[in-house]
Amino acid sequence: MKVLFVGDVTARPGQRVLARHLPDIRGEYDWVIVNGENAAAGKGLDRKSYRLIREAGADLVTLGNHAWDKKQVYELIETEPIIRAANYPPGTPGRGWWVLERGGFRLLVVQVMGRVYMEPLDDPFRTVDRILEEVPHDAAIVEIHAEATSEKYALGFYLDGRVAAVLGTHTHIPTLDAGFLPKGTAIQADVGMTGTYRSIIGGEVESFLGRFLTGRPHPFRSAEGPARFVATELVFEGARVRAISPYQWEEPWRGEGIE
Incomplete structure (x- = not known):
């Protein structure tokens, strides 16, 4: 079984490169999961x-702080x-987990938000505990949407041996x-962005530079430019991941965009 997790699709460049490349490789994967929280104008x-x-x-779309x-x-x-994120308070619209099923195999996908330099949500560690207990599954992937690599690795070690992969x-x-923790859980601190790297994390360089140079807020404008398709491939053997590999594809750039 093979799963492709596509990193944050950001603005028009991310949409464009996803639409160009994912259909070409879709047949190689049992499931494709895409983080789409920045897809609309960044x-x-x-x-x-x-x-x-x-x-x-995409079979499943995940979100984040946006x-x-x-x-x-x-x-x-x-x-x-x-x-x-599953660790939003009770009563929040939507849900924080999904079960993808094929041939009787149930892959549980959970997202939680980190709390270091982020919104003060409920405890992500105990949130995952509860979901793993309550939701029937054969294997689980946990996405942690977070700033701090320390928090991402803390969750990884906390879940090591209990989930197939923890992806940031x-x-x-x-x-x-990208690699494995001692008890076999695959981990990567951040999958990355599907979008233009001729930017500052997907934003127009000039508008972002203004924030750093003046210390004052500036309007966010998404950047345009050549894009990369950035993802992580997980190859399963039963309920465990036996191989984790970052995946990138650079689009041929002709200056066009999605309207």
Whole structure:
């Protein structure tokens, strides 16, 4: 069994490279999971960006700290295969986990949000404990959407041997640490961003530079430019991952975009 986890699809470049490349490789994977929290103009998910992600071949879309930036997500999250962080307080719309099933095999996908330099949500560690206990599954992937690599690795070691993989998202830069913890759980601190790296984490360079140079808020504008498809491939053997491999594809750039 093979699973592809696609890192944060960001703005039009991310949409474009996903639509170009994922259909070409979709047949190689049993399931494709895509983080789409920045797909709509760099912040949030709307109907148009969600439809593009699904039509490209995603089985499940995950969100993050920009989950609520587009009002259309409130309808989508109640009816579509989309998950937000499971450690939001009770009563939050949507759900924080999903079970993908094929041939009787149940793959549980959970997302939690970190709390270091992030919103003060409920405890992600005990949240995952509860879901693992309550939801029947054969294997589990946990996505942690967080700033701090220390928190991501803390969750990894906490879950080591109990889940197949712990994958980080949010910082938009792929990390070179993909590998295994002592009890067999696969881990990568950040899968990275599917979008243009001719940017500052997907944002226009000039607008982001203004924040650093002046210390004052500046309007966010998403960047345009050549994009990379960035993902992590998991190869399963039963309920365990036997291989974890970062995956990248650079688009041929001709200056066009998605309207």
